[in-house]
Amino acid sequence: MNRVTLTDDLSLSRLVYGMWRIGDDPDTSPAHVQAKVEACLAQDITTMDQADIYGGYTAEAILGDALRAAPGLRDRIEIVTKCDIVAPMGKYSGAACKHYDTSGDHIRASVENSLRDMGTDRIDLLLIHRPDPLMNADETGAALDDLVASGKVRAVGVSNFRPWDVELLQGAMQAPLVTNQIEISLAATAPFTNGDLAFHQRRRDVVMGWSPLGGGRLMTDQGPLGQALDAMAQVFDVDRSAIAVAFLLRHPARILPVLGTNSLARIARIADAGQVDLSRVQWFQLYQAALGQEVP
Numbered sequence: 441m442n443r444v445t446l447t448d449d450l451s452l453s454r455l456v457y458g459m460w461r462i463g464d465d466p467d468t469s470p471a472h473v474q475a476k477v478e479a480c481l482a483q484d485i486t487t488m489d490q491a492d493i494y495g496g497y498t499a500e501a502i503l504g505d506a507l508r509a510a511p512g513l514r515d516r517i518e519i520v521t522k523c524d525i526v527a528p529m530g531k532y533s534g535a536a537c538k539h540y541d542t543s544g545d546h547i548r549a550s551v552e553n554s555l556r557d558m559g560t561d562r563i564d565l566l567l568i569h570r571p572d573p574l575m576n577a578d579e580t581g582a583a584l585d586d587l588v589a590s591g592k593v594r595a596v597g598v599s600n601f602r603p604w605d606v607e608l609l610q611g612a613m614q615a616p617l618v619t620n621q622i623e624i625s626l627a628a629t630a631p632f633t634n635g636d637l638a639f640h641q642r643r644r645d646v647v648m649g650w651s652p653l654g655g656g657r658l659m660t661d662q663g664p665l666g667q668a669l670d671a672m673a674q675v676f677d678v679d680r681s682a683i684a685v686a687f688l689l690r691h692p693a694r695i696l697p698v699l700g701t702n703s704l705a706r707i708a709r710i711a712d713a714g715q716v717d718l719s720r721v722q723w724f725q726l727y728q729a730a731l732g733q734e735v736p
Contacts, residue, residue: 444646444694446618447595450564452487452518454689455710456648458700459488462502463495465702473506474513479704481516483711489621489648489698490558491522491569492550497530504558514560520648521558522569522599522621523550540572544583551592562592567599567621568609581612588615597621599650603639619646624695626665626684626730627654637693649688652697658684668729672722678712683726686716690723 443451457480462473477488490500500521507514524542528535531553547568554563566587568580587593597619598606610617620640624631628651631637640647653659658669659680669680676683681699688695699710718726728734 444696446565446646447616450518450594450618452520452565452646452696453485454696455483455485455685455713456487456489456520456696456698457485457707457710458650458698459490459499459503460494461700461702463498468502470506470509473502474510475704476702476707477506477513477517479707480710482708485710486516487518487520487696489520489700490554491525491567492554493522493525493527493569497532500554500557504556504560508559518564519558519560520565520567521554521563522567523547523554524569524572540570540574542568542572542575542580544579547580547583548587551587555592562594564594565597565619566593566595567597567619568601569599571598571601571605575609577608577612581609585614599648603635606639606643617645619648619696621648621650621698623651624649624688625652625654625658626669626687626726627651627657629727629730632691632727637691641693646696647693648696648698650698652685652688652699653681654684664732665726665729668726672718672726675722676716678716679709681706682709682712682716683718685710685713686718687723687726689713689716690718 442454444454445451490503492500524540526532526535526541527538584596588596595618596615597617599621601620606617606620622631622636637647669683672683673680685697688697701707
């Protein structure tokens with residue numbers, strides 16, 4: 441499977457395995473988590489997407505236990521993780537309310553916690569998880585630059601940022617912001633026309649797409665969109681999920697879909713999307729079904 445280059449010494453797999461639900465699996469043993477990673481690697485999916493908040497601030501440690509139990513596995517994967525969300529649970533159970541913290545101290549402390557929990561000496565890609573209305577761009581940018589310079593973080597980016605948020609932070613930094621992870625799918629089509637994808641294409645950024653199956657809605661839709669997915673799935677002899685992911689892969693913005701499931705059987709079929717080569721007309725058939733109308 442093709443890879444996408446972010447920097448001179450960092451590339452990610454075209455499909456990304458999302459670990460946001462890893463703590464929901466009744467079996468979080470190192471052996472079972474290792475089996476999930478190995479199932480991804482068997483399909484050339486090497487990039488694992490994490491965040492400090494996943495699993496109520498437990499998911500990174502669950503991955504770390506698996507990496508410690510399987511020497512050598514860490515060097516076969518890239519780890520993406522995120523920080524800045526403080527929710528009143530887990531290690532932040534004393535927080536008065538959910539909020540964002542992009543202060544330099546919080547970012548540095550979050551990175552140290554992530555390195556410890558995952559048992560690694562570097563994070564391949566660190567993202568600011570959500571735009572912070574109180575962000576001091578100079579302070580946040582300096583902290584990110586320092587982490588890249590230290591080698592603890594190989595590259596940095598953002599998540600859920602709008603173009604103006606990216607420009608504000610990038611303007612206060614030396615290191616490039618190499619990606620923005622946004623919600624995009626046949627169930628969330630706004631980025632195709634609201635300027636988000638155009639902005640990142642102009643910058644030659646990589647775009648990561650979270651919830652490419654619409655939080656499961658695309659798998660159960662019984663309306664025109666579901667019917668269009670089923671019809672296309674028959675054409676290519678794959679399931680709905682492969683078609684929905686192929687829809688994103690077809691776009692020139694180099695979207696990296698982030699797919700999360702705890703089923704080993706479904707993990708083993710993630711790469712089926714790579715077998716689907718949608719034509720322009722087929723892409724628009726799906727897009728119009730998602731819009732519920734013809735394009736203007």
